[in-house]
Amino acid sequence: MPKKVRSSSQTSRLLSLDVFRGATVAAMILVNDPGDWEHIYAPLEHSKWNGCTPTDLIFPFFLFIVGVSIVYAMERKALNPANHAKMLWTALRRGVVLIAISLAIQLILHPGFEHLRFPGVLQRIGVVFFICTVLYLKASQKVRDWLFAILLIGYYLLMTFVPVPDTGVASLIPETNMGAWVDRMVFTTNHLWNESHTWDPEGLLGTLPAIATGLFGIRVGNWLKRPNREDSVKVSWMFIYGVLAVVAGLIWDLFFPINKALWTSSFVLFAGGWATIALAFSYWIIDVQGHTHFTKFFLPFGANAITAYVLSDFVPHYINKIRIGGSSLYQILFQPYYSPNNASVASAVVMTLLIWVLMWILYVRKIIIKV
Incomplete structure (x- = not known):
C-alpha cells in the first residue's frame, strides 16, 4: 500500500505543487x-486568436501556481500584522526584479532600446505576484472573491461595450481592441511584441484578469490548507470546483471568446478550472497516495523556476549561433534524420533536457536562486 506523505495542513510546502510548477516550467x-x-505540431502552438490549445494553458497555470504558493509561503507570517510591511516590501522588490530581469535579457540578447519590449511574461508575473500578495495580506477571502468577480465582469463589460477611442466601437480584434489601444498609448508602438507593433499579448489591460487568475490560485491554496477537512473531501471539491469553472468558461465563451492573448474572463475560468483539476489530481496521487517515484524529474525545474525560464532564453540563443561547416547544430543533428515537425520537436526536447541537467546540478547541490 502506498504510504501517505503528508497533509497540506501540516507543512508549509506541498510536493505536488512543486511538481506541478516544475512540469509547467518544463512545458513552457x-x-x-x-x-x-x-514546423510545430498544433498542440505545441498558441491559438491564432480565439480558442485554446494546451500551450495556451501553460502561462495561466503558472500564475495560478503563484497564487497557491503565496498561501503556502506566507500563511504563518501573515497571521502577525507586524510582519506585513516587510512582506509587502519583499513582494514589491521581487516584482521589480522580475521586470528588470526581463528587460536585461532583451538588452543582452538584442542590444538597443529602440524596440525594447516593455510588457512581457516576467513583467506580468511580477505585477500579479505583488498585487496578489497585497490582497492576500490586506483583504479577506470574501473581499477577494468579490474582487475576482468584479475583475472578470468589469473586464468583459470594458472590452465588449466601451468604444475604443481610435475607432469609436468596441472590438475584440487584435489591433483594434481596447487593450491594444491602451498599450499603444502607454508604451508606444516601438515597444510592443508583435511585428506590426500594434498590440501585445501581455499588455496592461490584460493584466487585470491575470490578477484574477492569481486570486483563483489563492482561493484553492486556502482550501488546501484547511486543517478541518479530510484530503478526500478537499480533492473531491477541487475536482467539482474545477469542472464548474471549465463549464462556466465554455458558456461565457459563447459571447466573450476564450482568448489567451486578451486573457478574457472566459479564459480565466477555463484555464483556472483545468489548473484546479490538475492540482487536485497531483495532490491526490503525490501527497495523499504517496506515489513520488516519478516526481524527481520535475523537482529541479520547480525549485529554480525563474532560473530555468531565464536559461531557456540564453541557452538556445547561443547554441543556435554555433556553426560547423556553415551549418547549425539543428541542421546537422535533427533535420537530416526526421520529418520537419519531428525534427523541430526533437530539438525542443533535447533543449529542455539540457536545461534540466543545469537545474539538476543546482538542485542536488541545494542551490536555490531566488529573486
Missing part, C-alpha cells in the same frame, strides 16, 4: 524553444 521551455518555428 518545450514550447518556447522549437528547432524550427515554421
